[in-house]
Amino acid sequence: MEGRIVSNSPVIGKSSRKVTIRDVARVAGVSTATVSATLTGSAPVSAPLMERVRAAVAEVGYRPDAIARSLRRGETRMLGLLLADITNPFTTAVVHAVEAAAHASGYTLMLCNSDEDPAKERTYLDLLRTHRADGVMLMPVGFGRDYGQQIRRTLDVPAVLVDRTIPGLPLDAVTVDGRTGTREAVGHLATLGHRRIAILSGPAGVSASDERVTGYRAALDEAGIAFDPSLVRDGAFRQDPARAATLELLRAAEPPTALFACNNLMAIGMMRAVAEMGLDCPRDLSVACFDDFDWAEAFQPRLTTVAQPTDAIGGQAVALLLGRLGEAAAPGLRHIVLPPRLIVRDSCAPPPRARRCA
Amino acid sequence: MEGRIVSNSPVIGKSSRKVTIRDVARVAGVSTATVSATLTGSAPVSAPLMERVRAAVAEVGYRPDAIARSLRRGETRMLGLLLADITNPFTTAVVHAVEAAAHASGYTLMLCNSDEDPAKERTYLDLLRTHRADGVMLMPVGFGRDYGQQIRRTLDVPAVLVDRTIPGLPLDAVTVDGRTGTREAVGHLATLGHRRIAILSGPAGVSASDERVTGYRAALDEAGIAFDPSLVRDGAFRQDPARAATLELLRAAEPPTALFACNNLMAIGMMRAVAEMGLDCPRDLSVACFDDFDWAEAFQPRLTTVAQPTDAIGGQAVALLLGRLGEAAAPGLRHIVLPPRLIVRDSCAPPPRARRCA
DNA sequence: TCTTTGTTCCGTAACGATTAGCTAATCGTT
DNA sequence: AACGATTAGCTAATCGTTACGGAACAAAGA
Numbered sequence: 195m196e197g198r199i200v201s202n203s204p205v206i207g208k209s210s211r212k213v214t215i216r217d218v219a220r221v222a223g224v225s226t227a228t229v230s231a232t233l234t235g236s237a238p239v240s241a242p243l244m245e246r247v248r249a250a251v252a253e254v255g256y257r258p259d260a261i262a263r264s265l266r267r268g269e270t271r272m273l274g275l276l277l278a279d280i281t282n283p284f285t286t287a288v289v290h291a292v293e294a295a296a297h298a299s300g301y302t303l304m305l306c307n308s309d310e311d312p313a314k315e316r317t318y319l320d321l322l323r324t325h326r327a328d329g330v331m332l333m334p335v336g337f338g339r340d341y342g343q344q345i346r347r348t349l350d351v352p353a354v355l356v357d358r359t360i361p362g363l364p365l366d367a368v369t370v371d372g373r374t375g376t377r378e379a380v381g382h383l384a385t386l387g388h389r390r391i392a393i394l395s396g397p398a399g400v401s402a403s404d405e406r407v408t409g410y411r412a413a414l415d416e417a418g419i420a421f422d423p424s425l426v427r428d429g430a431f432r433q434d435p436a437r438a439a440t441l442e443l444l445r446a447a448e449p450p451t452a453l454f455a456c457n458n459l460m461a462i463g464m465m466r467a468v469a470e471m472g473l474d475c476p477r478d479l480s481v482a483c484f485d486d487f488d489w490a491e492a493f494q495p496r497l498t499t500v501a502q503p504t505d506a507i508g509g510q511a512v513a514l515l516l517g518r519l520g521e522a523a524a525p526g527l528r529h530i531v532l533p534p535r536l537i538v539r540d541s542c543a544p545p546p547r548a549r550r551c552a
Numbered sequence: 553m554e555g556r557i558v559s560n561s562p563v564i565g566k567s568s569r570k571v572t573i574r575d576v577a578r579v580a581g582v583s584t585a586t587v588s589a590t591l592t593g594s595a596p597v598s599a600p601l602m603e604r605v606r607a608a609v610a611e612v613g614y615r616p617d618a619i620a621r622s623l624r625r626g627e628t629r630m631l632g633l634l635l636a637d638i639t640n641p642f643t644t645a646v647v648h649a650v651e652a653a654a655h656a657s658g659y660t661l662m663l664c665n666s667d668e669d670p671a672k673e674r675t676y677l678d679l680l681r682t683h684r685a686d687g688v689m690l691m692p693v694g695f696g697r698d699y700g701q702q703i704r705r706t707l708d709v710p711a712v713l714v715d716r717t718i719p720g721l722p723l724d725a726v727t728v729d730g731r732t733g734t735r736e737a738v739g740h741l742a743t744l745g746h747r748r749i750a751i752l753s754g755p756a757g758v759s760a761s762d763e764r765v766t767g768y769r770a771a772l773d774e775a776g777i778a779f780d781p782s783l784v785r786d787g788a789f790r791q792d793p794a795r796a797a798t799l800e801l802l803r804a805a806e807p808p809t810a811l812f813a814c815n816n817l818m819a820i821g822m823m824r825a826v827a828e829m830g831l832d833c834p835r836d837l838s839v840a841c842f843d844d845f846d847w848a849e850a851f852q853p854r855l856t857t858v859a860q861p862t863d864a865i866g867g868q869a870v871a872l873l874l875g876r877l878g879e880a881a882a883p884g885l886r887h888i889v890l891p892p893r894l895i896v897r898d899s900c901a902p903p904p905r906a907r908r909c910a
Numbered sequence: 911t912c913t914t915t916g917t918t919c920c921g922t923a924a925c926g927a928t929t930a931g932c933t934a935a936t937c938g939t940t
Numbered sequence: 941a942a943c944g945a946t947t948a949g950c951t952a953a954t955c956g957t958t959a960c961g962g963a964a965c966a967a968a969g970a
Binding site: 257258259260261262264265270272275280281283286287289290293294297302303304305306307309314320321323324325326433462463465466469487488489491492493494495496 | 615616617618619620622623628630633638639641644645647648651652655660661662663664665667672678679681682683684791820821823824826827845846847849850851852853854
Binding site: 226236237264266267 | 926928929
């Protein structure tokens, strides 16, 4: 006979046979109903039987099967977490809070990353439906009227939008006040004396970007600075486009003296461009951005940022979603808007009048 | 009658009634077996019937229920992803690759974050068992002999260790060659003329840390530099301990002229300390670290780093795990060791002899 | 005409847990 | 002692899907 089996089974693999509730019942000498009752507490069980059941559970090494339970109960205790970009530190900070809150409430997360691709997002929305997630937290990537409608059609469970809202999509949402945050940061620049302040925006139509641009214009108005459309550049919330846009801005005939990036990725692209141009910050140019980094304290220039309350965002998102899961679902839509916080560091200074004098 | 129902149902909620395969079968005038066969292709179905089934599926808006399918088939097409720290950019880069690979193979991820807590890790291991994940990818947080045994007991499906190995835990693994990476980086510092090179290590006993310290000593040997234990400080792979350790090192009687941090978090802590001491890098002090950052090009000092191939790590981890899932599980253990890459930037320079002369 | 060989398709028994519905048994109360 | 009320535990149906064994029927060979 060929094909001997060498008995070195070092690799942990699938176990021999599934231990079911029936095995426990048999060993304990009770019915499966009683085992279930002791384990879930759904019905009263006498102390001695409980003891026998627990002993039997330990003896046979029984773990209840969540799949079977989900099928029967009609709930999975799983939440979909559909992200636009898991690589983004802002996202991961939120995810961290979401995970903690969900875990504390006995929910597990299904990780979905759309990679900024609306098609992949829809695929995942479908997947979450088939896998019967009890609810979904969504950082949407698309925009436009049709987009909202399509999500609406695919969605079939309670959902919460995180970071962005979608017009015409009636869902609970948790966002931060991008208008105020940007207004304060740009106001800070204006106060320092800057008159030509450029902004790197995200895609037009995305709420998080639009709000921030609105805040920018508000700050300009307050400072009595005329709005110059050529100082608003779309950096698509991504690093490379932001870098390119910054280079264009800085090479223009009349370059800005200050730059504001609407998110962290664009801030990196912006700073690369600044470094490439050989400019010293904040001497030659002042910069600031939305989103904070934990390394902002450690590298030069120490960036002035608008920090988002990522813990609160994640926690509130889970709270909102779990609120919808119970029977007593409040009727109206809920939109929680959290305040950002301006952190002033070293990257902003008065504009270089010296250059003009020289 | 009190309690009118106001017909403003703006919130998307649970749908009315579940559409099952039976509904499709009824509408198409076939058996549920035939519907299943057409949808999964598990058995031959004639063209006309297929057509009718497909039409019926579209008509009633049927989505197969993955929970029921999992129960019946005994596989969930879910993979557990048990992370030590989702906030770490290295981790998220790997997760990004893992997600892409898993998604491409039709698997969904269950996101678990142990937050560097062995107890939470075990809780999640249990949970993954309960939820019947088909396999697990694990970035372990503990160490020591007992630790491996405990994981072994809890684990019940194929698993792959990522980034770290555990002695006595016979599992497939994907890691990078930390020894070579560190040896090259520290060698680079030695070549520049540094003799007192300090290293911030992770916890002793963690493979990723031990390897890197080994590489450090190898580089010292090659350069003919005597090993000085006081130049090895445990930064626990975390930011604050690394900052504290760096301050101690720099305030010592005979401070090092170069610093190497064994991971990204410690690099940040290290740089904070350097900034706090008012030292200019690389003039006063040279620094380098394991792990690369995408903002390393954008801020000062532009850090010299040892970049890990995160895409490959994630991709290989999934490949290894999926390989174990099929019937034809290869007998032996597999351990894939990937090469890191030294990226030389501006943070290393010859040591400041000037200081000694002055 | 009567097998034989193939094809489709259907009925139905799992998968493993929960729970509605039921049967006894126990306990006070009158 | 009889009665309802309460309780503990059991049986069996159920969740939605897949896969096994066989039925029905057509084509082909004897």
